[in-house]
Every structure is written in C-alpha cells, then in structure tokens.
Amino acid sequence: MLYDLIVIGSGPAGQKAALQGARSGKRVAIIDDHPMLGGGCLHWGTMPSKSFRESVYRWSLSSRGSLGRDTDDAALTEKKATLPEMKRLLQRKNRVVEKDSQVVRENLEKCGVRIYHGRATLQTAHDVEIRSESGTKKISGAYIVVATGARPVSGPQVPVDGKLVLDSDSILSLKKVPKTMVVLGAGIIGCEYASMFSTAGTKVFLVDRRHEILASVDREIVDQLQGRFEQQDMEIVLEAEATKIEKQPGGKGVVVHLNTGRQIKAEVVLVAQGRRGNTENMGLEALGISPDERGLLKVDEHFRTVQTNIYAVGDVIGSPALASTSMEQGRIAACHAFRVEDGREMYRMPELYPYGIYTIPEISMVGRTEEDCRADRTVDLVIGRAHYRDVGRGQIVGDRWGLLKILFDRKTHKILGVHIIGDSAADLIHIGQAVMQLGGDLYYFINSVFNYPTLAEAYKLAAMDALNQIRKTS
Ligand SMILES: Cc1cc2nc3c(=O)[nH]c(=O)nc-3n(C[C@H](O)[C@H](O)[C@H](O)COP(=O)(O)OP(=O)(O)OC[C@H]3O[C@@H](n4cnc5c(N)ncnc54)[C@H](O)[C@@H]3O)c2cc1C
Secondary structure, three states, X not given: OEEEEEEEOOOHHHHHHHHHHHHOOOOEEEEEOOOOOOHHHHHXXXXXXXXXXXXXXHHHHOOOOOOOOOOOHHHHHOXXXXXXXXXXXXHHHHHHHHHHHHHHHHHHHHOOOEEXXXXXXXXXXXXXXXXXXXXXXXXXXXXXXXXXXXXXXOOOOOOOOOOOEEEOOOHHHOOOOOOEXXXXXXXXXXXXXXXHHHHHOOEEEEEEOOOOOOOOOOHHHHHXXXXXXXXXXXXXXXXXXXEEEEEOHHHOOEEEEXXXXXXXXXXXXXXXXXXXXXXXXXXXXXXXXXXXXXXXXXXXXXXXXXXXXEEEOHHHHOOOOOHHHHHHHXXXXXXXXOOOOOOOXXXXXXXXXXXXXXXXXXXXXXXXXXXXXXXXXXXXXXXXXXXXHHOHHHHHHOOOOOEEEEEEEOOOOXXXXXXXXXXXXXXXXXXXXXXXXXXXXXXXXXOOOOOOOOOOXXXXXXXXXXXXXXXXXX
C-alpha cells in the first residue's frame, strides 16, 4: 500500500500527526505494537496515573481520608487506620483507559486513517515492515513520523521485578495500597506517585540524589509542596542514592540500602529515575538516524530527522516529554510535511507552554521562575501573590494551601511567569498563559471582572498585590 504519511506509534504525538495528515486530505496509516490504541500515555502513563490520582484525591476527601476533615493540621498528620482498597481506586482508571482507547480508534477511523497493529521497522526511508502474530506486511509512504515514545529505565543496583520493585509502567499492578513505600527519584513522576500514595495513607520515603526535589520548579511553590508532603508524614531523603535493594525472604518487603549508610525497610519500591526512547531495532541507524545514548532522536525545529522525509515527535525526542507538547509536535510535523497553511506558516512549537504536575496539591506554571528572573540583572522583578484562602472559592473548596504567584516586570508591567499550587492549578494556568501569549500585562487582571466565587479571582488579587508594591516604590 502507498500512503502519503505513515505514523509509527499511536500515543498523543502519533495520533495528532495522523489526524492532521488525514484532515489535510492525505492517505494516512498509523501502526502500533500494542493491542489497543492510545500509546503509553493511555495505557501506562498520563491517563492511568491521573485517573488513579483522582480516585485517591476523592477518597481522601471522604470521611475516611485525611483531607476530609476540614483539612486541619491534625487531620493531615493523623495516622490513617484503614487504607483504601486498591481495586476500588483502580476502577476509574480501568474505565477511562477502555473508553479512551475506543475514542482514539473512532477519531482515527472517522478521519479515514488506516490502522495497523504490529511492530514497525523501517526498511528504507519510505518502506515500513509491520510484523504481527498474523504475519508480515509492507507499506510505503512519502513521509514517516516516528512517535514511538519512551519507557522507564532502572540501574543494575535497582532491578525492577514488577512485584516488589516497580516502575511507572507496573506500579498500578499493585494488589493493595502498601503501608510503606520507597520512591527513588523526585522528578515529576516520582513526586506525583509519592504524593498519591502518601495521600492514600502509605508511609512514603522519597529519595533523590540531588539536593532538592523538582529542580525546574519555582522554589516557593516547591517549598509549599514539601511542607504539605512532610505534614502528611512523607519523609524526603535528599543527597542519597540506592546502592542495593535487598528482598526479604518470602516476598515480605525490601530493604533499600543507601550510599549514606542508611537502610530503609518498605513493602515496595518505586523506581522513577528517568526514561529511554523506544528506538531499538527499528532500522533507524541504517538510514543514518542515530539515537543518542538515551535512545533519543535528534530533530530540527520542524521535527525532521537527518532523513528529511522522516520526522520524530513526542517522548522519543526527549524533553519536555509531556503528552501536551507531544500532541502539538505531532500536529506541527504533519503540517510541515504537507505545508498546511495555518495563516502564519510557523510549523514550530510555541516558546510558551505550560507544565502541569499532578501532585496533591497540583502545581502548574508558565514562563520564567523567580530564581531565573532574579539571576537576570536586566529584570526588575515584582511579585504579586494571592492565597486561595483569600478568595471566596478557596474557602469553599477548603484549599488553605493554595497559592498563585505572578511575576511582573516592574517597568513594563508585563508578565514574566505564573506559578500556581493548589486545586485546579493545571486549568487555572491557562488564563495566565493566554494573557502572556497575547501580550497583556498586569492591567488586564486589574481591569477585568472575574466570575465570583472562583479560584481565577486569585489572578486579580495577585495583580493588585503587585500594583500596590509598584506604587509604593515609584
Ligand atoms: C506515569 C506517567 C505520568 C505522566 N503524566 C503526564 C501528565 O500528567 N501530563 C503530560 O502532559 N504528560 C504526562 N506524562 C508523559 C506522557 O505520557 C508522554 O509525554 C506521552 O505519552 C508521549 O507520547 P508519545 O506519543 O510520544 O508516546 P507514547 O504515548 O509512549 O506512545 C508510543 C506508542 O508507540 C508504540 N511503539 C513503540 N515502538 C513501536 C514500533 N516499533 N512499532 C509500533 N509501535 C511502536 C508504543 O507501544 C506506544 O503505544 C506522563 C508519563 C508517565 C510515564
């Protein structure tokens, strides 16, 4: 079969590339080696973890959860007598994964995308072989998009067995919520799962070799998160690395040996120490496309590899490795291949995009951090802050930890960054993102009417806080 576009991988990056190609009137095929469509994002990444989070969060608000009792300090620190049932916490995830996979298939089919299941290998820059249990097929395409994603890695000293030592692909196969857990790696995935299990009542030890958690996030926001973690009885162990995991006889937990000499006993370990691109045995090297030591592919600003008809998008090209950015990369690659006119012919990722971190409480940010601005001598920084407890909706939802902080340039009043921790942070951030992107400034918030009561009102309060400071010093 001859196609205009062949997409390898049906995660967010591949889906959007395929849909854009089909909507541009092209003949498109998509290939995935998983029996269900949706990619790692749907089957073992974003969607399972966020569905699990939702269940844990809702459970925690119930009478048996620690957040359900007017969120006072005592309730947070109180030892939980009963842990929620893992089976029940996973019901939402199972429903979401099944339903969403159908939605992905329907969307692709509706647009006329031909779906193949099997493992894809590139024979030439235009020919793809698909191997599956039912045999081998060959298809050809003018353009190819590699969207094969990434998978977790673990060092030899922390071998993952999927039972006592788990990674983000296997953590939700746990049969019960453990009483104790060591999480190795305090990046986004490690912090998210540490916070979910901690909220469910697990005693979590969060271990990282660095001196801080979530290194790229605004420190004030991380301090808030860390305060919340510690109040929930999570122990954060920094500047420490696991040298060995000793399994207890009879599968009764593990002892994690750290290079500091400390030993931590726990029921299970979650290893969240990085990911590697899925690029092995795909025939890429023979075409001059050489993955780096982490299996990642190098691309230009339009997501082309050195073989210019072969694009690579999503986790397989590395940072930022988010579902959100992967989707846009996929769409842009297909637009570039077929020179789809979008009025601007940008075919590039926008410089400004948000990050969402689904810890409990959630974090979101766009633009520069306070640390970054302070290190820049050309910036005259003023920071407006609003606590959720100071807006009506914050009181209603009972989020007394929430904080929204906006970084402004004192002279131009332009927004340099927005950082939020608290309920709905990942949704709220888009207000700041839109105002930034459209060139608005502090007065947008001052002169706008916000729905009441909403958390969004915190933008206005934060802007007023900044304006007061500007007026005092001018
Ligand atoms: C635990 C966890 C939580 C996350 N949470 C978030 C979040 O909250 N928000 C967010 O934006 N991002 C999140 N991410 C990141 C997000 O899941 C990824 O960025 C996203 O899945 C990348 O999409 P992709 O299309 O590049 O690859 P994937 O979604 O990984 O899909 C790749 C697909 O290609 C298939 N494939 C691989 N090789 C071949 C081959 N040779 N032939 C055929 N098929 C092949 C794979 O089986 C897979 O189905 C999370 C990730 C993890 C692990």
